[in-house]
Amino acid sequence: MTARILIVEDEMMVAMEMEAVIEDLGFEPIGIAADQRQARELAELKPDVALVDLNLRDGMTGPQIGRDLAARGIQVVFVTANPRSVAQGVPGALGVVEKPVDDGTIASIIAFAIAKREGRNVMPPPGFVSFSGDITPR
Structure with missing residues (x-):
């Protein structure tokens, strides 16, 4: 079964890439959400992983979206x-990676999130800052 990925990003060119x-x-990308309402709607499709920006069309709602998605069992x-806006962490979220991201970074963070969802003990990818304290911020 292929992993289902939700993209929460309001810059459409970035999201489409x-x-x-x-x-x-x-x-399987299940959709692009540009704000909190769309993220809630797409969460009903039960993604496995969500890639979430912080500042969206409706303001700095990314942290709240991340908490809500994580509470549903989605790897955020x-x-x-x-x-730095989430340097203290967000409850339930795995961590943060800084934009811009390349194809390899996207691949590695999704693989990491899937492994964590499966309960495997894996090292985070380069450039990833974990909220669980298992690596030192770069």
Whole structure:
């Protein structure tokens, strides 16, 4: 079964590029949410992993979206140009990676999130800052 990925990003060019990379990697992108309402609606499709920006069309709602998605059992990774905004962590989320991200980074953070979902003890990818304290921020 292929992993289902939710993209929470309001910059459509960035979101569409991420969606194309996710498809090329063999995962199923279930949609793009540009705000909190759309994220809630797409969460009903039960994604395995969510890649979440912080500052969205409706403001700095990414942290709340991340908490809500994590509470549903979705593996949340923040992908943002402002990682310091969540430096203290967000309950339930795995961690954060700084934009811009390339195809390899997207692949490695999704693989990491899936492994964590499966309960495997894996090392985070380079550039990833974990909220669980298992690595030192870069």
